[in-house]
Amino acid sequence: MDLQPIIKVENLTKIYKGGVMAVDSINLEIEEGEVYGLLGPNGAGKTTTINMLTTRLSPTSGNATVAGFDIIRHSMDIRRMIGVVPQDLTADEDLSGLENLLLVASFYDVPKSVALERSQRLLRMVDLVEAAPRQVRQYSGGMRKRLELIIGLINEPKVLFLDEPTLGLDVQTRTTMWEYIKGLKRDYGMTIILTSHYLEEIDALANRVSIVDHGKILVTGTPAELKASLKGDIITFGFRTASDSEKLLEYPGGLEKIDAKDGVLKVRVENADKTLPELLSYLFQHGITLSTLSVQKPSLDEVFLQYTGRSLREEGASDRMKAMMNMRRVRKT
Ligand SMILES: Nc1ncnc2c1ncn2[C@@H]1O[C@H](COP(=O)(O)OP(=O)(O)O)[C@@H](O)[C@H]1O
Ligand SMILES: [Mg+2]
Incomplete structure (x- = not known):
């Protein structure tokens, strides 16, 4: 049992209504304790893949197991043992940071005293102790992303899914997030599945990476292997x-x-x-x-260029703009 990969994906496919082939028969095996990167441009199918693995979306065909549980038949078992930090911000803006943490903890039936203690520890980890009693509405983009990260950790997950954890963040805040993510692997041996379209992020964090484009996995390897292949x-x-x-x-x-x-x-x-x-x-x-x-x-950008015929760096720039606009919109409403 221990030798089984913690995540096994077989011919996983998602076709949305209207016929968009978002994920096209992908296969993946992720070992326990790995930080596994899915690298690809906007629209590659990363979020759709994460949503299926976290049982928020049902596949059109194919299947996957997470820690031995089937994503279709055992979705509740999976939900209990995973943490998810979705691409879109999910915290309730009218509640404080701490209230958000306690609310999510209650969904997992974490006893109140344990939840409080855990929340304090997590808030310390991402330097949000002082901000904790304040309404999330008043948080900066970086503070919100840090809060989203620890909301995903409140049930002490075995496997953590991070969908674009630093989208729209400035370089400094991004580097700080990287340190937190490295710490989760180092201190807790957590298995982390990370999507990103930032090459530097994948290079800095991932043990292994799959390059995805148009719903397909084009190549898989360690960042070093991929670079050496060029x-x-x-x-x-x-x-x-x-x-x-x-x-x-x-x-x-x-x-x-x-x-x-x-x-x-x-x-x-x-x-x-x-x-x-x-x-x-x-x-x-x-x-x-x-x-x-x-x-x-050769950098990962050249690897990407080699397999897709275009550069991710250029797309990243316009994407960051979009992400910033989105965050503003979210904050206004
Ligand atoms: N709810 C949806 N309905 C229809 N098409 C969708 C939906 N969500 C995403 N798509 C399409 O599926 C493709 C993959 O999207 P997504 O998984 O969000 O990619 P990524 O996260 O890599 O940017 C895109 O072409 C996108 O437009
Ligand atoms: Mg996405």
Whole structure:
């Protein structure tokens, strides 16, 4: 029994009314104690997957088990032992932070005194002790996300689902959230399933990651494995004259182009230490000057680009804007 993965997903599929194929026959195995990342752009099917695994949404076909319980037949058993931090904010704005915690604790039949003690400990963990008696309506975006996190922990779950835990947060608050999440794995050995479209987040937190797009899993591995699967280094040239980019591509040694636009050319070479001096002397011979130059080892963004044909970084930017607008709307109503 112990050797079974704590989460096993088989051909899980969701087609919404109207025919949208949100999750397309995915298979996953997650081991106990893992922080498992689902990385993909907006609309990839991450939230739909989480909602099925947390028994909030029934699959169209396929199945999954969480800690040996079937998501269709044993939804109550699963709900009792998991924690969920949904993408949308769920806390009641008219209640205080503490009242929200106690309310959710009562849904789980946690005795009042235990709930109070647990709440205090969790509030301390995310630095919300002082804010606890205040109405959630008055919380900042970062405070709300921290509260949502500990609401998901009030039943001391074995498995925690985090759907975009840092969506719309500023960089500093995001890094603080990462520390809390790392602490849950380190101190409690909690199994955590995390969705994100932030590459840095997955890189910082996940032991293993599946890249998802259009409802499908494209590749699974540790972040290091995925990066290592892309051989070579990436050199990014910025040109003063956009047409100079073409000239460099005529380099007789041959260059593997990854991306080219607005006078910026990205190429992959086997070993930049060796190739770059040769490329520079080629540029010099042709009288081409550069405005910028950088070399990098492959990142998860390149992995994403490789499997999906587009960059997640660019989508992330417009998404953050949307998320911020959403949060404002929520707060106003
Ligand atoms: N309730 C719904 N009804 C119909 N389509 C939906 C619903 N929820 C999500 N979708 C669609 O399913 C796809 C996956 O959405 P979602 O799971 O929210 O993706 P992600 O969380 O990765 O952004 C999208 O095309 C989205 O528009
Ligand atoms: Mg989502």
